Amino acid sequence: MRRIRSTLATLGTLGAAGVLALAVPCSAFAANGFLVIDGVRHDSPKGCFEIPHLSVVFNVSDVPALVHNVPGCAGGFVQIIPPGLAAQVPGTHSVFLG
Known part of the structure; x- marks a missing residue:
């Protein structure tokens, strides 16, 4: 035993x-693919992206995007945007990929 x-x-x-x-x-390493925030494409995204106003975020990468309800990707995340999906994100939020 x-x-x-x-x-x-x-x-x-x-x-x-x-x-x-x-x-x-x-x-x-940065994520493979790209992240689109209000029509602006970010290739090989890595790190924190500020969302100053109501925005559509399209995650075309190979990792989930974590949405935080405060700027600077501080605190816990409140939403996950899986690879290949889009979501509407309120202002004064931030999105982390990495």
């Missing part, structure tokens, strides 16, 4: 390490 628990713990640790190894390098 002790050997099974030890093996499961080792497999869990290796699995978690594998997920981290794959996730961390991806976050350092």
Whole structure:
């Protein structure tokens, strides 16, 4: 019983390490594709984009866009725009891709 628990713990640790190894390098690169905010195209988007007024945001990238209800992508996000979809975003918000 002790050997099974030890093996499961080792497999869990290796699995978690594998997920981290794959996730961390991806976050350092810009998204593939582009983001359109009110008709303005942003190629290979990465980071925070301010939404000063009511805007349509079209996410044509390979990662979800996270909409924050405050400028500067501070705090938690209030909406997710999945790849390939558009959403109307209220003013004084911000969108993060990365």
